[in-house]
Amino acid sequence: MKTKGETRAGDVLLRIRDDILSCRLTPGEKLRFEILKDRYEVSFSTLREALARLSEEGLVLSEGQRGFAVAPVSIADLEDLTNARVLLDRELMRLSMQYGDDSWEAGILAVFHRMERLQERLGDNYQADAEWTMLHSKFHTSLVSACRSPLLLEIRQKLFDRAHRYRRMSAQFRTSWRPKEAEHKIIRDAVLDRSPEALDLIERHIRETTENVLSSASHLFSADAGVKAA
Numbered sequence: 001m002k003t004k005g006e007t008r009a010g011d012v013l014l015r016i017r018d019d020i021l022s023c024r025l026t027p028g029e030k031l032r033f034e035i036l037k038d039r040y041e042v043s044f045s046t047l048r049e050a051l052a053r054l055s056e057e058g059l060v061l062s063e064g065q066r067g068f069a070v071a072p073v074s075i076a077d078l079e080d081l082t083n084a085r086v087l088l089d090r091e092l093m094r095l096s097m098q099y100g101d102d103s104w105e106a107g108i109l110a111v112f113h114r115m116e117r118l119q120e121r122l123g124d125n126y127q128a129d130a131e132w133t134m135l136h137s138k139f140h141t142s143l144v145s146a147c148r149s150p151l152l153l154e155i156r157q158k159l160f161d162r163a164h165r166y167r168r169m170s171a172q173f174r175t176s177w178r179p180k181e182a183e184h185k186i187i188r189d190a191v192l193d194r195s196p197e198a199l200d201l202i203e204r205h206i207r208e209t210t211e212n213v214l215s216s217a218s219h220l221f222s223a224d225a226g227v228k229a230a
Contacts, residue, residue: 012040013050020059020070021165031060031068057158059165074221075214078166081159082210088156089206090199092144097194100146105192108142112188115139119181127180133164139184143191143202167209170216 016036019025036047051068054060061069096104115135119126126132137160147153183205190198 008042009046009049012042012046013053015040016050017054017057017059017161020054021161021168023165023168025070027070027073027165027169029070031070033067058162072221073166073169078210078213078221081163081166082206085156085159085163085206086203088152088159089140089144089202092147092149092152092156093191093199093202095147095149096144097146097191097198099148104142104146107145108139108188108192111135111138111142112184115184116181137161137164139188143187163209166213166217170213 016025025031031051033044033047037044040047042050051060052062055062055068059071061071063069115132115138118129118132118135122129122132127136137157140160141153141157144153144156183201187198187201187205190201
């Protein structure tokens with residue numbers, strides 16, 4: 001059983017992570033202990049522990065004696081993140097299509113149904129909705145959940161969450177939403193059919209999202225103009 005202190009530490013970790021991924025704590029922002037202590041109503045030691053763990057996830061930078069800062073964003077980082085996600089998703093999807101059973105298929109269909117019904121209720125701007133964002137994450141996880149590697153699934157989820165920060169930044173400047181519902185359905189059907197084409201479809205899906213981020217919000221990134229987008 002977790003102690004009260006462990007529960008509080010875990011709670012503040014989740015809250016800070018969510019604030020970083022949602023860009024309420026902006027890229028490069030100094031994380032000042034006095035301000036964070038009041039904001040999250042926790043002790044300095046609890047804050048330090050949470051920030052150290054987020055540093056391990058690549059969402060926070062430890063600056064030695066100068067404290068901590070939200071990790072910056074850049075085209076180079078986004079390109080590296082995209083390539084890593086493609087590598088993992090392709091392999092985990094291949095393994096899931098090899099090992100997946102009826103229960104795995106049912107899980108994919110169930111979360112897709114919930115996501116689709118919510119889209120219908122919300123209309124054109126469904127991608128800005130927090131519940132849809134959660135279901136979208138669950139849908140992509142369901143596609144690879146039969147891979148038989150909990151460790152790789154954990155790593156994959158961290159990469160997916162890091163990419164979410166870029167998507168949220170892009171959303172602030174996007175003039176139109178990319179119609180993802182058709183893409184998701186095509187990927188779903190290819191995976192359920194155990195089609196090798198599913199691997200190329202998920203790669204294209206990830207890379208097109210990256211291209212959309214770059215076209216909408218690259219002016220917010222750290223200067224690294226010499227790096228070409230994936």
